[in-house]
Amino acid sequence: MNAHTTPQLASLGRVHFIGIGGVGMSAVARIMVARGVPVSGSDAKDLPVMADLAAGGARIAVGYDAGNLGDAETVVAGSAIRDDNPELAAARQSGLPVLHRSQALAATMGDDTVVTIAGTHGKSTTTSMVTVLLQAAGLDPSFAVGATIPALGVNAAHGTSGIFVAEADESDGSFLNYRPRIAVVTNVEPDHLDYYGTAEAVYESFDRFTALLPADGLLVACADDAGALALAERTRARSNTRVLLYGTNAAADIRLHDDGPGQVAVEAHGARYGLSLQVPGRHNALNAAAAFAVALELGVEPAAAAAGLAHFAGASRRFELKGSARGVRVFDDYAHHPTEVRAALTAARSVAGGHRVHVLFQPHLFSRTREFAEQFAEALNLADTALVLDIYPAREDPIPGVTSQLIADHLAGGGRLTAASDAVGTLAEAAADGDVVLTVGAGDVTAYGPLIVEALRA
Structure with a gap:
């Protein structure tokens, strides 16, 4: 047993992570590897963190297959893993203990x-x-x-x-x-x-x-x-x-x-x-x-x-500078609750000084949009330009009548819905020297920041 492996951690035996490339899952796997636990894992995509884990001694597979479980004695499943995942189904059929990420992390904490x-x-x-x-x-x-x-x-x-x-x-x-x-x-x-x-x-x-x-x-x-x-x-x-x-x-x-x-x-x-x-x-x-x-x-x-x-220079996706061009700075933020959106835009205002702030917002979850549509609009109205994308569904199925239009209905003159195909060009055209552009949301809106920087340079 590794000197840092507590009895609680050792009792898990060989641990297999389903969705090991996720930010939360890879965190737990990284610590288990360092503490001497035999780790294996899989994910739908080959993500950079998986190479790090493999270099540390973890057995990594790309794609889900029941065979990836190997000789695992404990399974950790990410929150995004569906019940019909072949590895999760096989683990349950075999009677293996299946832990939530937080339970696995708690086991690493020991004393x-x-x-x-x-x-x-x-x-x-x-x-x-x-x-x-x-x-x-x-x-x-x-x-x-x-x-x-x-x-x-x-x-x-x-x-x-x-x-x-x-x-x-x-x-x-x-x-x-x-x-x-x-x-x-x-x-x-x-x-x-x-x-x-x-x-x-x-x-x-x-x-x-x-x-x-x-x-x-x-x-x-x-x-x-x-x-x-x-x-x-x-x-x-x-x-x-x-x-x-x-x-x-x-x-x-x-x-x-x-x-x-x-x-x-x-x-x-x-x-x-x-x-x-x-x-x-x-x-x-x-x-x-x-x-x-x-x-x-x-x-x-x-x-x-x-x-x-x-x-401390910040955390990834927390008012993170993605680049600048033509005197315009482009930031990205994970904000997905009205209070967070307001905080991000207030920070953008302070950074922009007297210049304008432009935001591209992607609502996250239908249920959250339904609950907070008006509050999201109030926060977005702090920007000079507020463009709103379609809702990022994440783990949810659509809710009838719930769309980004619920937010757009309460936006001020500088705000409107936008098609994904138009967003980058619209923001690059609207931004001038000294302005700040902010991409906001917990979905894939983060990918737009580098595209906006590229468009500004064109």
Whole structure:
């Protein structure tokens, strides 16, 4: 048994990943390989991360076939894998245990001090910030993030410090599979109602999440978000769990201060520390305050924590610069909830200065579009030009009467539906020197950014 293989991890035996190329699945597989677990996996496409895993010793197959299971003793299936997948069907027929990605990740954590970052928005960025900050402070955490971190080049790694930092996804309730000692909650808003059904069910799931904290655990919550603040108050009322608040709110223990354009500072224990952030937007300053709070709890000196944040240059698909041409900068963002879209466009406004902002938005899921159409339009109206593509269905079947037109009905003069074939040319023509173009959504809209840069150069 590898020195880093815990009994819980060893009990899984040989592990096969169905959908190993996915960002979340590859993260878990990467850590298991590093911790000495025999890993195999498959995916429909040959993705770059699969070559990395193969180089580390994993047995990789392209395409799904029952034979790919080989001598696997445990199977991990990605959330996008359908029941009729031949490998999943064969695993179930053979009686093999089939784990959700989060269950497999929990098994890798073992006896590490676990830090989980949850919230409706900002999870990947905050998880990335905590990881980069801890590394800069001389610690070597294990980590698993739902996005590649350019500063680190990967989305997951095995570390030697006995600290494990992980993004905890509430979208399907799987964040309840972890056992954190420190839990961060960036915000709590109704989302993923296709899974939860009601806003109340969302709030209840976060209550169950904070209830997982041990007696010596810590909840780090954003005082500026009504949902997170209410969660913190409920947690305090029902248990002895320590609660630490961060934000600009007077109730915050870690206080964020705006020191002028692009200048922010955090105040802790009566002292003030300036932050040099490479990522724009008030939401990112709040995420930085959360990371700062976690670092202090793990014993990092405040000055070192503040300095470490300067090393964070963003996470993949989180206001990521795709290129520039003719003086126009093109960014891409994963935002797929109205609050996230608003935050991305507010950041774009600050980056553009007095110039114009143009956005190409692709709604994600029919159910989310139905629930939030008007709010999406209100956020998109912050842009000078707002083009909306057809809905990206992801895992959903169409819902009668639910189309992108529901959003377009509430757009201001600079907004309208667009055909995919027209979007690139329209934006390249509309953008002028100094303007910012933003592609937004959790679907394949990310592919449009490089095409817009190319069109600007033509």
